Amino acid sequence: DTAVSQTPKYLVTQMGNDKSIKCEQNLGHDTMYWYKQDSKKFLKIMFSYNNKELIINETVPNRFSPKSPDKAHLNLHINSLELGDSAVYFCASYGLTGTANYGYTFGSGTRLTVV
Amino acid sequence: QKEVEQNSGPLSVPEGAIASLNCTYSDRGSQSFFWYRQYSGKSPELIMFIYSNGDKEDGRFIAQLNKASQYVSLLIRDSQPSDSATYLCAVIGLTGGGNKLTFGTGTQLKVEL
Numbered sequence: 001d002t003a004v005s006q007t008p009k010y011l012v013t014q015m016g017n018d019k020s021i022k023c024e025q026n027l028g029h030d031t032m033y034w035y036k037q038d039s040k041k042f043l044k045i046m047f048s049y050n051n052k053e054l055i056i057n058e059t060v061p062n063r064f065s066p067k068s069p070d071k072a073h074l075n076l077h078i079n080s081l082e083l084g085d086s087a088v089y090f091c092a093s094y095g096l097t098g099t100a101n102y103g104y105t106f107g108s109g110t111r112l113t114v115v
Numbered sequence: 116q117k118e119v120e121q122n123s124g125p126l127s128v129p130e131g132a133i134a135s136l137n138c139t140y141s142d143r144g145s146q147s148f149f150w151y152r153q154y155s156g157k158s159p160e161l162i163m164f165i166y167s168n169g170d171k172e173d174g175r176f177i178a179q180l181n182k183a184s185q186y187v188s189l190l191i192r193d194s195q196p197s198d199s200a201t202y203l204c205a206v207i208g209l210t211g212g213g214n215k216l217t218f219g220t221g222t223q224l225k226v227e228l
Binding site for chain 1: 147149151153157158159160161164201203205214215216217218220221
């Protein structure tokens with residue numbers, strides 16, 4: 001039973017296209033995030049939603065638009081894709097992760113390749 | 116100055132040895148500190164979190180926090196080849212809100228037979 005699930009796992013698309021990545025969590029957490037991991041493996045926060053409200057919006061091109069229909073879902077839509085958007089995008093949620101740990105739980109990632 | 120700094124490595128240790136991974140952070144008001152492990156091609160997974168000065172132990176893992184020195188470390192006892200991965204230090208600071216987790220660039224650990 002996957003805690004944070006992302007689809008698709010792989011996405012190959014041409015420059016200029018529009019694409020979406022979906023994320024769902026069944027942990028009951030209130031806060032969800034999108035992170036981007038670049039080719040050097042650096043994880044950088046993009047957005048955060050708390051119970052459907054946008055609370056963090058880092059310096060991200062406005063071609064990226066998150067949407068949260070409810071607290072269990074956070075989707076990412078990207079318009080006019082560029083080569084530099086190629087990366088792995090991770091969805092995460094924050095809360096109790098086990099019996100004693102608070103932290104982020106990450107989805108399995110979406111590897112986006114723009115050609 | 117980067118918000119969270121780690122030596123990128125690779126750090127090589129023999130099997131059975133203690134691996135020591137270090138991290139410094141710039142936000143003196145940071146509250147919570149996390150260690151994640153990331154295998155190649157996989158997502159980060161939480162190993163431990165610590166928020167009080169001192170040591171916290173969980174199995175073979177020991178997290179150490181020194182807020183005065185703005186330093187957090189992870190010790191892995193009896194290192195195994197399966198511990199070979201990138202270890203990410205992450206911090207929740209006072210600025211930004213929303214439990215924003217800021218990551219270091221990670222240290223690659225190689226445990227050799």
